Amino acid sequence: MKQIMFVCKKNSRRSQMAEGFARALGEGKVAAASSGLEASLVDPTTVQVMSEVGIDIREQTSKPLSDFRSYDYDAVISLCGCGVNLPGEWVVRDVFEDWQLEDPEGQSIKTFRRVRDQVKERVEKLILSLS
Numbered sequence: 001m002k003q004i005m006f007v008c009k010k011n012s013r014r015s016q017m018a019e020g021f022a023r024a025l026g027e028g029k030v031a032a033a034s035s036g037l038e039a040s041l042v043d044p045t046t047v048q049v050m051s052e053v054g055i056d057i058r059e060q061t062s063k064p065l066s067d068f069r070s071y072d073y074d075a076v077i078s079l080c081g082c083g084v085n086l087p088g089e090w091v092v093r094d095v096f097e098d099w100q101l102e103d104p105e106g107q108s109i110k111t112f113r114r115v116r117d118q119v120k121e122r123v124e125k126l127i128l129s130l131s
Helices: 014-025 044-051 109-130
Strands: 002-008 030-036 075-078 095-098
Touching: 002 014, 002 109, 014 030, 014 044, 014 109, 044 109, 075 109, 095 109
Parallel strands: 002 030, 002 075, 075 095
Antiparallel strands: none
């Protein structure tokens, strides 16, 4: 089973969405975690928009990347263009992608939903490519 790490700046919105989708849609195919260059809090609006599509991420927490070891992961996905700021060992995994998705922080619920749907589409493609 392939191990995926989703990374964002604060591990608060996009990476949390990606982890939730990967766990739900990739069950039995992939294992997923998420982290941030720094830890923060999971944005309540992120929890809300994920629950709208039947995915409960209330138990997910924001974690710093430094809590993890790069060699435990087959795929590393940056969601915010922060790939340039990742320690080198993270960008040389079997799969590294930098999705550069818009940060919905402080935006309307409509923006959160649009970003959520973009994350879902990319996670679905990623799971297919890894399984």
